Structure formats: C-alpha cells, structure tokens
Amino acid sequence: MKLVRYGNPGQEKPGLIDGEGGIRDLSGHVADFTGEALSPASLARLAGLSPASLPLVSGEPRYGSCVPRPGNFIAVGLNYADHAAESNLPVPKEPVLFNKAPSCVVGPNDDVVIPRGSEKTDWEVELAIVIGSRASYIEEKDALAHVAGFCICNDVSERAYQTERSGQWMKGKGCPTFGPLGPWLVTPDEVGDVQALSMWLDVNGKRMQTGSTRTMVFGVATIVSYISQFMLLQPGDVITTGTPPGVGMGMKPPLYVKPGDVMTLGIEKLGSQRQTAVAWSA
Structure with missing residues (x-):
C-alpha cells in the first residue's frame, strides 16, 4: 500500500x-x-x-508528511562510504546517530525555510524507515517485522551550524522545515528489496545526487536492530538512513541553497518530492 x-x-x-x-x-x-x-x-x-x-478525494490536495510528528526522529550519519569520503571523514565502524527535531517535519512539497543567518543550507536525499511496532533489544533477523514502511526524507542540513558551532550535529539538522517526509508511506510488501532502490536529487533541474540503497554501509535491518539496543523505538518513530554523495558541502567549491532554489528528489518505488527554498522572516 x-x-x-x-x-x-x-x-x-x-x-x-x-x-x-x-x-x-x-x-x-x-x-x-x-x-x-x-x-x-x-x-x-x-x-x-x-x-x-473508499471515497475518492477530488482535486489535488496538499500532501502532508506521510506520518504525523514522530516521537523520535533519528538520523544515521555517514552511511554511504562515498559520502563519508566527500565529507573528509572515515567510514564509521558503527552507525553514527543523531537527532532531528520532530518539529522539523513538513510535507514533501512544502517550502523549506532557510534559517536566519544561514549561508550553508544543504540537501540530502535519504531513505526513511517508519517504525510500526515497539522495538527494544531486537535481533537483526527480527528487525524488519517492526517496520511499518518506508518513505523519502530530505535531510536538510545547515552545515555551519552542524560543523562549525561545536557540540552535536543536531544543531544543523532540526531547524523548522528541515524534515520533509513523503509523499507516501509505502509498506514493505510493495517496496520489495529495500536494499536495491535507486535515488536521486536535483537542484534547479541539475542532477546533484545519484545513488542506490545498495551502497549503504549499514542496511535497514542492521540500523533498526542497532538503535533498539540504545532506546525504545515506538510506532510512528522515523529513522532516516543517510545520503549518497553529491551534497552541496562536497562540491568544489561548495554550493548551498539560496531563496528561490528548487530541490526535487526521489527514490524508486517511494515517489518524489519538490521543495522551494524561501528566506526566513519573522
């Protein structure tokens, strides 16, 4: 579905x-x-x-995020070896985890607001996992049974906040509108092999990211099992699983989002998103 x-x-x-x-x-x-x-x-x-x-909905209504505000919005960093390389960081031996603020979740085609004072707002197309049943200390072989489905996440990131302001990455990851989810929550039976999905992202019509979930360092089952060793996962929680290369920070010279830019992104079987970047206003 x-x-x-x-x-x-x-x-x-x-x-x-x-x-x-x-x-x-x-x-x-x-x-x-x-x-x-x-x-x-x-x-x-x-x-x-x-x-x-079921009643057919008329017109073309807005898509909201495919799940409401999650209790936990967890992200995995540096989960593609070639993205780690463009970030000048080693491939991690264990999943790198950080939080995105649940309040950053918006619809897949809603505007992305560039934060006040930002000069390094960046894009990241990612596969997101939605948890369907309580998961605590689960084994990898049982992990997928706890997944309700999958969706697209644009893990929008402010790189100066993330890497230049000391402390945790979450500073640059949870600004309002930095978590578009959807358009659909696709159930596992319809996705098939979640580790074989192509993915892409364009900015203003120019291809920036091309990748596949085949090249994830840690796959979906590993990630869900691993996170469950440290925290209780509950229905509706979202885990976004990392991005392939091609982010603005890795360009030479770096390229970042400015007001008026349009990001379009998609993952095979999961649909596509489209966001326009707008300037922050009080």
Whole structure:
C-alpha cells in the first residue's frame, strides 16, 4: 500500500493511493497513522479494503508528511562510504546517530525555510524507515517485522551550524522545515528489496545526487536492530538512513541553497518530492 496524509497543515486526513493514482479517503477506518494504526494487524486490515469502496478525494490536495510528528526522529550519519569520503571523514565502524527535531517535519512539497543567518543550507536525499511496532533489544533477523514502511526524507542540513558551532550535529539538522517526509508511506510488501532502490536529487533541474540503497554501509535491518539496543523505538518513530554523495558541502567549491532554489528528489518505488527554498522572516 501507499498511505498518505492529505489536506491543509494541521488538518490532514489519512488516505491511500489507488491503482490509478487517486487518493482514497481512509478516515472512516483509521483516525491517523499513529500508534496502533501502524501495527501489522492494522495495516493488514487496511490492505484488505477495496480501494473502490473508499471515497475518492477530488482535486489535488496538499500532501502532508506521510506520518504525523514522530516521537523520535533519528538520523544515521555517514552511511554511504562515498559520502563519508566527500565529507573528509572515515567510514564509521558503527552507525553514527543523531537527532532531528520532530518539529522539523513538513510535507514533501512544502517550502523549506532557510534559517536566519544561514549561508550553508544543504540537501540530502535519504531513505526513511517508519517504525510500526515497539522495538527494544531486537535481533537483526527480527528487525524488519517492526517496520511499518518506508518513505523519502530530505535531510536538510545547515552545515555551519552542524560543523562549525561545536557540540552535536543536531544543531544543523532540526531547524523548522528541515524534515520533509513523503509523499507516501509505502509498506514493505510493495517496496520489495529495500536494499536495491535507486535515488536521486536535483537542484534547479541539475542532477546533484545519484545513488542506490545498495551502497549503504549499514542496511535497514542492521540500523533498526542497532538503535533498539540504545532506546525504545515506538510506532510512528522515523529513522532516516543517510545520503549518497553529491551534497552541496562536497562540491568544489561548495554550493548551498539560496531563496528561490528548487530541490526535487526521489527514490524508486517511494515517489518524489519538490521543495522551494524561501528566506526566513519573522
């Protein structure tokens, strides 16, 4: 299934994408994609519905983030060896973890706001994992059973805040609008081999990133199992898993987002996003 949340900010309704690409309203069957609604039993129940029996949504409503604000928004750094190289950093021996602020989550086509005083706002196309059931100290062989689905994340990053302001990376990762998610939450049965998905990102129509989840240092099952050793993962939590090379910081000279720039990005089977960068205003 391709699950969506559609409507104005703060008023999103749950839906699914039918075989013709239309949105079907699921609000008569689930309130939102949180908690128990993401469990294996709930997703199986939704999968059993006939899309034709659900109301067809008219027009072209806004896509919200495919899950509401998560309790935890966790990111994995330097998870592609060639991205580590362009960052002049060694390939990590264990996953590098940091937090993105849950409040940075926005819809896949919403504007990205360049923070006040920023001169180094950057892009990162990433595969994101959405947790479907409670996970604590789970083994790698059991990890995928705790995943509700996958989506695209643009892990927008302010590099000066991240690398030049001392302390943790999260300073440059959690600014408002720095976490576009969606357009769809795609269930694992429809994704197939999650470690074989092509991915790309353009800025103003120019290809910047081309990659594949095949080249992740730590795969999805490893990441979910690893994180569960340190914290309790709960339904609706989001883990974004790292980016391939081609970020602005790695360009020679570096290239960063400015107001008016348009980022388009996509991952095979997960759809695409489009964001326009806008200047911060009070």
